Amino acid sequence: MQEVTTEKKEFTPNIVAFCCNWCSYAGADLAGSSRLTYPANVKIIRVPCSCRVNPTFILKAFQQGADGVILCGCHPGDCHYVTGNYYTRRRMALLFNFLDYMGIEKERTRVEWVSAAEGARFSAVMNDFVETVTKLGENKRLTDLRVKEGE
Amino acid sequence: MKDVELKMIERAKALLESGEVARVVGWKKGDFCFDPSPAVFETVEELKDFVYDYFCGANLSKYLIQVSKKEGKTAVFLKPCDTYSFNQLVKEYRIKRENVYVIAVECLGKLDIEKIKGNGIVGVTGVEVVGKDVNVTSAYGNATLYKPDVVLTKCATCTKTHVAKDEEIILHEREAKDVNRFEEVEKLEAMTADERFAFWREQLSKCIRCNACRNVCPACSCLKCVFDNPASGIAAKANDDQFEEQLFHVIRAFHVSGRCTDCGECSRVCPQNIPLHLLNRKFIKDIDGLYGEYQAGEESEGKTPLTSFTEGDSEVNDVVYGEAK
Numbered sequence A: 001m002q003e004v005t006t007e008k009k010e011f012t013p014n015i016v017a018f019c020c021n022w023c024s025y026a027g028a029d030l031a032g033s034s035r036l037t038y039p040a041n042v043k044i045i046r047v048p049c050s051c052r053v054n055p056t057f058i059l060k061a062f063q064q065g066a067d068g069v070i071l072c073g074c075h076p077g078d079c080h081y082v083t084g085n086y087y088t089r090r091r092m093a094l095l096f097n098f099l100d101y102m103g104i105e106k107e108r109t110r111v112e113w114v115s116a117a118e119g120a121r122f123s124a125v126m127n128d129f130v131e132t133v134t135k136l137g138e139n140k141r142l143t144d145l146r147v148k149e150g151e
Numbered sequence B: 001m002k003d004v005e006l007k008m009i010e011r012a013k014a015l016l017e018s019g020e021v022a023r024v025v026g027w028k029k030g031d032f033c034f035d036p037s038p039a040v041f042e043t044v045e046e047l048k049d050f051v052y053d054y055f056c057g058a059n060l061s062k063y064l065i066q067v068s069k070k071e072g073k074t075a076v077f078l079k080p081c082d083t084y085s086f087n088q089l090v091k092e093y094r095i096k097r098e099n100v101y102v103i104a105v106e107c108l109g110k111l112d113i114e115k116i117k118g119n120g121i122v123g124v125t126g127v128e129v130v131g132k133d134v135n136v137t138s139a140y141g142n143a144t145l146y147k148p149d150v151v152l153t154k155c156a157t158c159t160k161t162h163v164a165k166d167e168e169i170i171l172h173e174r175e176a177k178d179v180n181r182f183e184e185v186e187k188l189e190a191m192t193a194d195e196r197f198a199f200w201r202e203q204l205s206k207c208i209r210c211n212a213c214r215n216v217c218p219a220c221s222c223l224k225c226v227f228d229n230p231a232s233g234i235a236a237k238a239n240d241d242q243f244e245e246q247l248f249h250v251i252r253a254f255h256v257s258g259r260c261t262d263c264g265e266c267s268r269v270c271p272q273n274i275p276l277h278l279l280n281r282k283f284i285k286d287i288d289g290l291y292g293e294y295q296a297g298e299e300s301e302g303k304t305p306l307t308s309f310t311e312g313d314s315e316v317n318d319v320v321y322g323e324a325k
Ligand code: SF4
Pocket: B213, B216, B217, B218, B219, B220, B256, B259, B260, B261, B262, B263, B264, B265, B266, B267, B277, B280
């Protein structure tokens, strides 16, 4: 019999972060230049406004294997395009609640408002989110939504 | 219901004869007593096939998108739930209100032939409804069923009244119902995430992507739908794309959120009996809970919950089951 040794690797979740160009993306920059850290498994996707994030982007991220998706935009009232983030807030409140209804835990999705001046907050938010998702473990659910076990 | 049908035919005849309308949209006899289908009647002679009975569950409003673009006015018979879809389509500029003459017709709840067959009755040749009794005659004998057990799922919780009409034909009073249409949604919400996932996977894996739910849906009226594949050469055929294939139901539910009138057509036509209304009702319930009660189609103008906002809306992370923490 062949002996198999498997090293138990620690689980590092895949995190996708959609960041608004005018605030949180710059906030991430500031975090970097202030030498604050955030986990390397956070993949940032720059968008012109949090409102640009079509719900299917979120679904696609999950379907491609993300374990958690976070969306960052300007604080309400500070949107570069005046009202974009207010629409985001409604859309995502409904979508994330709906995903939870389908069995994708609420903790795997999050919306945070981070301004360009909040480098420290950016780093704290990401660290906290990665920790939460790490605890939840792997998410295969959306890919499996229509595939029954044993098939 | 026969008296209602006669009245409807009489009105359709009068409208066509006087030239007030160029056509009437209604239901015509099918091959069996339980499959009348939506039809357009342009002459008085054609009305000989007109029917209105307990199997006329189909919502006629979506047909108006095409039909009402033709020359002349179109008359249509709408049940209470259909009038909401009609208003919603007017609101979305898919139907011109002035091109349509709406005749509101009574509906006492329509029957679901699948549920009747589910009682082991085959070869149904006729039904007669007396109060809560449904007397079914079949090739193999007669049976009496309890009406609430065999109505369409959408009718079981319907409390709608006509919201659009130019005239009405209502001969019988409908009994008031005390129902909670969110009961099933609440049951799901009370489960764990794992259980919910298992439930939906069981349901959605039955889907054969026939697209019937999309095609029947009055909220799905886009000329070019994201789920069409123009390269396939076959109209309305599903894309062969994994993302779309796996997330069809989620994407569609989101697309119609805030616009779905809860007409229940999607669940009615699904050949796999997937409870699609439970997807849409989740959105409806959350919208009600978060942004105030909203019934799509109640008005034929104004903004929808997803095309408006208030500064004080609850924060996304605080929202749990449609109610902010
Ligand atoms: S999603 Fe279903 S219930 Fe909603 S409008 Fe479309 S067919 Fe009717």
